[in-house]
Amino acid sequence: IKAEKTKKLLLEEIQLKDKSPYIEFLASQDLTLIKNVLSAQGYYFSKVKSSIQDNNNETINLIYDIELGEKALISKIEFTGNKKIKDRKLRNVITSEENRFWKFISRKKYLNPRQVELDKRLLRNYYLDRGYYKVVVSDSSARLLDSGKFNLVFNIDAGSIYKINKTELLLPDDYNPKNFVKVIKILKKLENEKYSFTKLSKVVDQIDKISLSREYEFITAKINEEIVDNNLLNLKILISETEKKYVEKINIFGNNITHETFIRNSLEIDEGDPFNELLHAKSINNIKALNIFKEVSATVENGTTDEQKVITFNVEEKPTGEITAGAGVSSDGTSFGFAIKENNYSGTGIKLVASMDLSEDAVKGQFGITNPNWNYTDKALNANVQSIVTDRLTKNGYKSSKTGFSFGTSFEQYEDLYISPNINSYVEKLETNSSAIASLKKQEGNYFDTNLGYSIMYDKRNRKWRTSEGFVSKFVQSLPIYADDRSILNGYEFAKYNSWGEDLITKFSIYTRAVNSLDDSKDVRISERVRLPRDRLRGFESGKIGPKDGNDYVGGNYATAVNFTTNLPMILPSVQSADFAFFIDAGNVWGVDYSDTVNESNEIRSAAGIGVNWFTPIGPMNFTLAQPITKASSDKTETFQFSIGTTF
Numbered sequence: 001i002k003a004e005k006t007k008k009l010l011l012e013e014i015q016l017k018d019k020s021p022y023i024e025f026l027a028s029q030d031l032t033l034i035k036n037v038l039s040a041q042g043y044y045f046s047k048v049k050s051s052i053q054d055n056n057n058e059t060i061n062l063i064y065d066i067e068l069g070e071k072a073l074i075s076k077i078e079f080t081g082n083k084k085i086k087d088r089k090l091r092n093v094i095t096s097e098e099n100r101f102w103k104f105i106s107r108k109k110y111l112n113p114r115q116v117e118l119d120k121r122l123l124r125n126y127y128l129d130r131g132y133y134k135v136v137v138s139d140s141s142a143r144l145l146d147s148g149k150f151n152l153v154f155n156i157d158a159g160s161i162y163k164i165n166k167t168e169l170l171l172p173d174d175y176n177p178k179n180f181v182k183v184i185k186i187l188k189k190l191e192n193e194k195y196s197f198t199k200l201s202k203v204v205d206q207i208d209k210i211s212l213s214r215e216y217e218f219i220t221a222k223i224n225e226e227i228v229d230n231n232l233l234n235l236k237i238l239i240s241e242t243e244k245k246y247v248e249k250i251n252i253f254g255n256n257i258t259h260e261t262f263i264r265n266s267l268e269i270d271e272g273d274p275f276n277e278l279l280h281a282k283s284i285n286n287i288k289a290l291n292i293f294k295e296v297s298a299t300v301e302n303g304t305t306d307e308q309k310v311i312t313f314n315v316e317e318k319p320t321g322e323i324t325a326g327a328g329v330s331s332d333g334t335s336f337g338f339a340i341k342e343n344n345y346s347g348t349g350i351k352l353v354a355s356m357d358l359s360e361d362a363v364k365g366q367f368g369i370t371n372p373n374w375n376y377t378d379k380a381l382n383a384n385v386q387s388i389v390t391d392r393l394t395k396n397g398y399k400s401s402k403t404g405f406s407f408g409t410s411f412e413q414y415e416d417l418y419i420s421p422n423i424n425s426y427v428e429k430l431e432t433n434s435s436a437i438a439s440l441k442k443q444e445g446n447y448f449d450t451n452l453g454y455s456i457m458y459d460k461r462n463r464k465w466r467t468s469e470g471f472v473s474k475f476v477q478s479l480p481i482y483a484d485d486r487s488i489l490n491g492y493e494f495a496k497y498n499s500w501g502e503d504l505i506t507k508f509s510i511y512t513r514a515v516n517s518l519d520d521s522k523d524v525r526i527s528e529r530v531r532l533p534r535d536r537l538r539g540f541e542s543g544k545i546g547p548k549d550g551n552d553y554v555g556g557n558y559a560t561a562v563n564f565t566t567n568l569p570m571i572l573p574s575v576q577s578a579d580f581a582f583f584i585d586a587g588n589v590w591g592v593d594y595s596d597t598v599n600e601s602n603e604i605r606s607a608a609g610i611g612v613n614w615f616t617p618i619g620p621m622n623f624t625l626a627q628p629i630t631k632a633s634s635d636k637t638e639t640f641q642f643s644i645g646t647t648f
Contacts (some may be wrong), residue, residue, distance in 0.1 A: 001066055006041065010064075013037050022060055034064065042110035045069035045148070072111040072142075073099040075149035079576075081138070083156040085127075085503075087576035088615040092466070093126045094119035096152060100617070111142055111150050114294070123154060129463070131161035131194035133225075133233060162195045165232035171239050179215070180239075182206050187237070194499075195233055198462055203237065208268070208278050217274035218242050245275040248303035251312040258317065258347040263287060265376050275300075275309045287313065292344040294318035320344040335359040349373065362390045379411040382422075390527070396552050397436030398444075400527045402428040408453075421454040423481070428527065437549045439594050443525055447485070453478040461497065468505050471496040485522040489515045489530075503569035511536050511561040516593070523594035529555030530589070534641075536561040537587040539607030539626030544636035546589030547601045556601070557591030565611075581611040585626075603632045 001007050014030040016022065031048055038046040046068050053061040077098055079090050096119055099109040108115070120137045127135035138155035167187035169180060177184070183206050190199055200223070207221050224236040250271055252260050264270075266286040268279035280300070288296045295316040303310045322341040339355035351370040356363070366386035374381035387403040408422025428447045432440050454477060461470040474493045480486040495509040513530040517523055534542040546556045568580040590602035609626030624641040631637065 001068065009041075010034055010037055016062060022062065027062065031064075034066070038066075038068065040113050042071040042112050043068050044072040044111065044150075070148065073149045074109055074111055074152050075099060076151045078151060078153045079156060080153060081155045081157050082159075084132075084158040085130075086579060088579060088613065089466075090123065090126075090154075090156075091615060093122050094154075095122070098617075099149065111152065116142075116152065120154070123156065125197055127156070127158055128195070128197040130468070131163070131196065132158045133162035133195045133227075134159040160231045162227075162231045162233050164190045164193055164195055165228055165234050167191055167235045167237075169237050169239065172241060175216075175239065179210060179213075183210070183237075187235070190235070196462065200235075204278070207237075207239070208282050211276050211278050212268075217276060218244050220277040242275075242277060245307055245309050247271050247273050247275050247311060248308035249310045251310070252315070253312065254315040254317065255347075256317055258292060258315070258344060258349070262347070262349045263290075263313070263315070265373060266290060269311075275311075280311065284313075287315065290349065292318065292320050292349070345369075361392055361395070362388065364388045374409070377411075379409050381409050383407045393431070393433050393435075396440075397433050398440050398526065399431045400428060401431075402426050402527065404449075416459050418457045418459060419454065420457070421452070423450070423452055425450040428525075430525070430527070437552050437554070439523070439549060439554070440526055440552075442594075443523075447483075447525070449483040450481045451478050451483070452481055453489075467497050468499045469497055480518065485525055486518040487515050487524050487528055488518060489513065489528075504567065506564070506566040509561075509563045509565075511559075511563075511587075513559045515557055524557060526554065529557065530559040531555045532559050532561055532587050532589055536563060537585050537605060537607070538583065538609060538611075538624050538641060539585065539628045539637060539639065540605060540631070541636040541638045545587075545601075545605055545632070547592045547598055548634045549592075549595070549598050554592070554598075556589040557593055559587070559589045561585065561587035577616070578612055578614040581613070582609075583611060583626075584608045599634070601632050601634065604630055605632065605635060606630045 001010075011017075013033055015026045015033070016030055027050065031050055034048050035046065038048070046066060048067075049065045051063045051065065053063060055061060074096055075098065077091065077094070077096060079087050083090070095108055096112075096115055097103065097106055097108040103109050124135060124137045127137075136157045136159070138157070142150040142152050144150055167190055169184055169187060171177060171180065183203060186199075186203050186206060190196075190203075193199070204221065204223075207219075210216050211219050218241055219239055220242050222238045222240070224238065226234040226236070228234055247269055248271065250264070250267070250269075252263055255263060266289075267283040268286065269276060269283060280298070284296060284298050287293065293315045295314075297314045299312045299314075301310045301312070302308070320343040322339075322343070324337075324339045324341070326337045335358065337355065337357045339353060342352045344350075345352050349372060351372065352368070353370075354367045356365045358364075364386065366384060368382065368384040370380060370382040372380050383405065384407075385405045388400075389402075390400045393399050404424060404426030406422050406424035408420060410418060410420035413419050426449050428449070430440075430444055430447070432444045436444075455474055457472065457474040459472045461467045461472050472493075472495050476489070476491040476493075478489040480488065491511075491513045493509070493511050495507060498506045500506065511532070515524050515528055515530050531543050531546070537545070543555075544553050546559075547554050563583065563585050565581055565583045568582055571580045572578065584606070585608075586604060586606040588602065588604055590600050592598045592600050606629040607626045608629060609624060611625075612623040614621045614623070622643045626639060626641070628635075628637045628639075
């Protein structure tokens with residue numbers, strides 16, 4: 001075994017240690033233990049032998065001869081049973097990946113029992129969140145193929161979708177119901193809705209907040225779920241008072257890398273506080289949510305007196321570094337990306353990332369650092385250094401080189417209301433050639449900008465990823481502090497999600513941007529003018545709508561889009577690797593501040609079409625077939641668009 005980390009892991013796990021008595025029974029157990037540890041690392045074909053070397057001084061050397069063999073690779077992942085959800089969506093839920101020749105970096109292609117167990121939990125929570133209250137994810141199986149690889153199979157019985165019929169909060173007689181009004185309101189909103197694990201967690205979170213008050217330091221909650229007719233559930237939450245105990249001491253073991261102060265900051269209770277079962281459970285979940293430990297467990301024992309408790313947290317460290325690479329091909333060209341991440345730098349929970357992205361006309365490199373809980377204030381602090389080179393000398397006659405840094409923070413000011421201010425400072429060099437339009441040649445030169453930016457987001461989505469219900473509203477603004485040509489950017493985004501029946505999800509969204517110069521004698525720089533993102537107006541070539549100066553599309557001072565999208569689960573429901581969607585997009589890019597002769601192009605563009613998301617052996621692929629409905633005469637349409645991407 002060449003890897004010192006693997007050697008260290010095996011020596012920690014076996015029972016017989018240096019200088020310990022030799023016990024044949026334990027030696028036999030250690031052989032089995034070593035095989036299990038290696039299997040958990042993906043070495044299913046390892047061979048382990050032991051031998052004894054007598055030193056003739058009443059001591060022996062115990063030697064383990066290990067032949068690791070090749071790591072077990074996942075050839076194919078299958079989902080069987082009454083799963084009711086397509087394979088393509090389920091593949092996005094799990095962490096395991098099928099082996100492909102280009103996945104030379106990914107470790108998720110190896111068969112790992114712990115990873116498979118995580119996949120089963122993720123699948124079960126995914127179904128619970130969608131109302132499948134009685135879902136059963138059976139023990140997965142791995143079938144060994146003649147090639148020496150494995151087929152990983154998950155058997156799923158989704159059952160039926162359950163709705164919540166009635167909810168009830170049961171309080172002790174001497175408790176004031178007015179203090180639990182928010183809990184009651186949340187419970188009432190659950191009635192006649194699909195059962196949702198996430199929504200139920202919000203009820204528990206609200207009870208946690210109440211338990212922080214002095215009046216309810218010693219409460220606990222129990223959820224009773226009763227199945228009634230026609231796939232309905234009655235929910236009863238019983239609040240009761242526990243014995244009055246206090247935390248005497250908190251021990252944390254197993255954190256060989258991570259600083260103890262960082263872990264303690266995730267705890268909801270501290271030494272000397274009243275012992276509260278709800279806050280204790282939340283503390284365990286908080287440590288798990290850090291995603292830097294392989295295992296987290298806790299025990300509660302009696303302290304020096306009957307009224308005191310000693311809490312011991314046991315954690316097991318795991319590798320926190322990541323290397324990722326990705327490539328994509330689309331109608332706009334090819335792209336490649338590479339990133340190195342560290343999620344627990346120096347054991348402090350600080351996150352580092354260095355990345356590079358390359359496309360046909362741009363190169364972007366950046367290094368970022370994020371402290372998710374700066375100075376224990378529950379506020380994230382982030383800094384970023386980046387350089388972007390956009391070379392469009394051949395296409396549009398200009399080249400932009402922009403280098404600088406940003407520094408900011410983000411925090412939850414009120415429940416679901418997030419504020420993210422930042423300061424950024426950049427140096428930009430704008431070059432042109434003879435093919436550039438006159439307005440671009442006028443802007444050629446060097447620029448230095450320092451801006452104050454911020455965003456305010458109100459997020460009521462049921463989930464940040466794979467959203468099916470709720471809405472998110474976001475306002476963004478960038479203000480110049482010092483700039484060679486001062487401009488102000490304003491923007492607003494809104495998205496509303498609705499779920500209809502089992503699988504039908506609709507999304508309505510709004511996108512707006514406006515950029516204007518604060519100096520009447522100067523115009524908005526070409527690199528600062530606004531355009532619509534490609535996914536906001538399908539059916540048109542990216543960046544080829546709006547004001548046109550000569551042969552160049554120069555962007556506008558204003559941009560807006562309205563989008564409606566719905567998936568189509570009724571189309572080819574038996575095709576497991578593909579999903580279909582229908583969309584209607586409408587948008588506009590207009591405004592030319594630097595010329596009175598260039599057409600502002602203030603016209604509504606719109607298109608409707610069908611989209612296909614297809615999971616292929618070489619990665620996820622997206623096809624869009626769109627038909628423009630309204631357009632300007634200068635716009636360039638693109639009926640068919642596609643993109644494909646994968647990770648290594």
